[in-house]
Amino acid sequence: RYMDMDDYGRLVSMGVRLQLNLPSLSGFYGTTAMEKAQRLLEAGMYSCWGSDCHRGAGIRNMYLERKLKKRVLEMVRNAGRDLPI
Structure with a gap:
């Protein structure tokens, strides 16, 4: 069976x-x-x-909804590495 959100939540809590x-x-x-x-x-x-992608250009060229792109940029910045998207 495929995992649902509760399954992922349990894994993250562990x-x-x-x-x-x-x-x-x-x-x-x-x-x-x-x-x-x-x-x-x-x-x-x-x-x-x-x-x-192996380089930032591949990420920049991906189509992402604005809300998701914001979350992705947040993750990238939190990793201490800014990619020009």
């Missing part, structure tokens, strides 16, 4: 760190993955992020 794969937010891996990534991001469950 100290498990969740990583956001940035292309998930743009629908690169399909609608289901995009919607789940958005919900987890909005719930503040991610502690780190990664990408398949």
Whole structure:
């Protein structure tokens, strides 16, 4: 079975760190993955992020809703590294 938000919440409460794969937010891996990534991001469950972009330009070119882009930028800044998006 697929995990639901309560499952992720339990993992996070146990100290498990969740990583956001940035292309998930743009629908690169399909609608289901995009919607789940958005919900987890909005719930503040991610502690780190990664990408398949290998450079900032790939992130900058992704289409993200304004609200999600704001959350992604917040995560990037909290990591101590600003990318020009």
